[in-house]
Amino acid sequence: MKGxxxxxxxxxxxxxxxxxxxxxxxxxxxxxxxxxxxxxxxxTLLAKVGGGALWMAALLAALLPIDRLIAPDAExxxxxxxxxxxxxxxxxxAAKILAxxxxxxxxxxxxxxxxxxxxxxxxxxxxxxxxxxxIGTPALAALxxxxxxxxxxLRGAGALAGLLMLPLAVPLLIFGAGALGxxxxxxxxxxxAAALLLTAxxxxxxxxxxxxxxE
Amino acid sequence: MxxxxxxxxxxxxxxxxxxxxGLSFALGAGDAALLTGPNGAGKSSLxxxxxxxxxxxxxxxxxxxxxxxxxxAPALDMRLPLARALGFWAGIDGxxxxxxxxxxxxxxxxxxxxxxxxxLSTGQRKxxxxxxxxxxxxxxxxxxxxxxxxxxxxxxxxxxxxxVHRAGGGIVLxxxxxxxxxxxxxxxxxxxxxx
Numbered sequence: 241m242k243g244x245x246x247x248x249x250x251x252x253x254x255x256x257x258x259x260x261x262x263x264x265x266x267x268x269x270x271x272x273x274x275x276x277x278x279x280x281x282x283x284t285l286l287a288k289v290g291g292g293a294l295w296m297a298a299l300l301a302a303l304l305p306i307d308r309l310i311a312p313d314a315e316x317x318x319x320x321x322x323x324x325x326x327x328x329x330x331x332x333x334a335a336k337i338l339a340x341x342x343x344x345x346x347x348x349x350x351x352x353x354x355x356x357x358x359x360x361x362x363x364x365x366x367x368x369x370x371x372x373x374x375i376g377t378p379a380l381a382a383l384x385x386x387x388x389x390x391x392x393x394l395r396g397a398g399a400l401a402g403l404l405m406l407p408l409a410v411p412l413l414i415f416g417a418g419a420l421g422x423x424x425x426x427x428x429x430x431x432x433a434a435a436l437l438l439t440a441x442x443x444x445x446x447x448x449x450x451x452x453x454x455e
Numbered sequence: 456m457x458x459x460x461x462x463x464x465x466x467x468x469x470x471x472x473x474x475x476x477g478l479s480f481a482l483g484a485g486d487a488a489l490l491t492g493p494n495g496a497g498k499s500s501l502x503x504x505x506x507x508x509x510x511x512x513x514x515x516x517x518x519x520x521x522x523x524x525x526x527x528a529p530a531l532d533m534r535l536p537l538a539r540a541l542g543f544w545a546g547i548d549g550x551x552x553x554x555x556x557x558x559x560x561x562x563x564x565x566x567x568x569x570x571x572x573x574x575l576s577t578g579q580r581k582x583x584x585x586x587x588x589x590x591x592x593x594x595x596x597x598x599x600x601x602x603x604x605x606x607x608x609x610x611x612x613x614x615x616x617x618x619v620h621r622a623g624g625g626i627v628l629x630x631x632x633x634x635x636x637x638x639x640x641x642x643x644x645x646x647x648x649x650x
Binding site: 243246247250254257258315317318320321323325327354454455 | 483503506508509522523524526527528529531532533534543544546547548571
C-alpha cells in the first residue's frame with residue numbers, strides 16, 4: 241500500500257512539474273473565452289447554453305493529456321519495473337487514475353469559477369456545474385487512463401483515442417449537462433451512477449490492456 | 456529463505472516463432488549463469504520470463520527471492536536528478552537509508568547525483584541502471600546487456616558488484632556479448648539450432 245501511494249505521488253508530481261496539469265486547464269478556459277465570441281454577447285442565451293458548453297470543454301480537455309498518461313512509462317520500462325515488483329496491472333491502472341484525477345479534477349473545478357463568470361452562469365447553476373464536475377471528472381480521468389492503456393504501442397493514435405473515449409463519455413455529458421437545470425437532481429444521481437460504473441470498471445479494462453501490451 | 460531460480464523444460468513462443476524449448480537449469484544462492492546467443496535468439500525474452508513479465512508457453516519457472524531486472528531502458532524519471540530518480544525505486548523496494556548513495560558510489564557516479572537523468576550519457580545511464588539494481592534489496596539479478604556502452608573502469612565495477620552480490624548469497628543471470636568475468640558461471644547458449 242505504501243508503494244502504491246508512492247506511485248500515485250510520483251505521477252501527481254510529474255503532472256504538476258511537467259506543466260501537464262496546466263494544459264487542460266488553459267484549454268478549458270480558452271473555450272470558455274471563445275464561446276461568447278462565437279455565440280454573441282447575449283447574456284441570457286449564454287447563461288442558457290454556457291453550462292453545456294463547459295461540459296463539452298471539460299470532456300475535450302480530458303482528451304488532451306491522453307498520450308502522456310501511460311506511454312512514457314511504458315517506453316521507459318517503468319511499467320515493467322512495477323510488474324517485476326509484484327504490483328498488479330489493475331493496481332497500477334488504479335494508481336494512474338487517481339493520480340490523473342488529482343492533476344486534472346481539482347484544477348478544473350477551480351477553473352470552472354472564472355469560466356462560469358465569462359458565460360454569465362448564475363450562482364445556482366454554477367453550484368450544480370461544480371457538483372456535476374466533481375462527480376464526473378473521476379470518470380473522465382478513468383476513461384482517459386483506460387484509453388491511454390488501450391492505444392499503448394500504437395503510433396499516431398491521437399485521433400483513435402478520441403474515437404475510443406468520447407462515445408464512452410456520452411452518458412457523462414448527457415447527465416452532467418442535464419443536471420444543470422433547476423430540476424436536475426435526478427440527472428445528478430444518474431451522473432453519479434454512470435461515473436461510478438466507469439470509474440469502477442476502468443482499472444480492470446486498463447489493467448488488461450497493460451498486460452496485453454507487455455506480451 | 457535462500458534464493459533460487461529454476462527453469463523446468465521452459466518454452467518461449469513469441470508470435471508464431473519458437474525461440475527456444477525444453478530449457479532447464481537451476482541456480483541457487485551464489486550461483487550465476489551466463490546467457491549467450493546471436494541477436495534475436497531469445498536472451499531478452501528469457502530474462503523477461505524469469506522476471507515474470509512474460510508467461511512461458513510450456514514448462515515451469517520456480518522462483519524464490521526478489522528480483523531486480525535491468526533491461527534496455529533505465530526506468531528512471533528523465534527530468535529528476537539522478538539521486539531522486541533512484542530514490543523513488545529505493546523507496547518502493549524498502550531499501551535502507553543511504554542505499555542510493557552507496558550504490559552511486561559503487562558505480563562511480565556519486566558526482567552525478569544532482570544531474571537530471573536526461574543529461575546523462577549512454578554509459579552513465581547504464582551505470583545508473585546498475586545503481587538501481589545495487590540499491591534494491593533483490594536477491595536475483597537479471598542483467599540484460601549491462602555492459603553496453605560501459606568503459607573499462609565501469610566494467611570492472613560491474614564485475615566486482617556481481618562478485619560481491621554472489622558472495623552474499625545472490626543469484627546473477629547475465630546476458631552479454633562482451634567478455635565479462637563471471638567465474639564458475641553456468642553457460643546457457645541460445646539459438647544454436649537456428650541457422
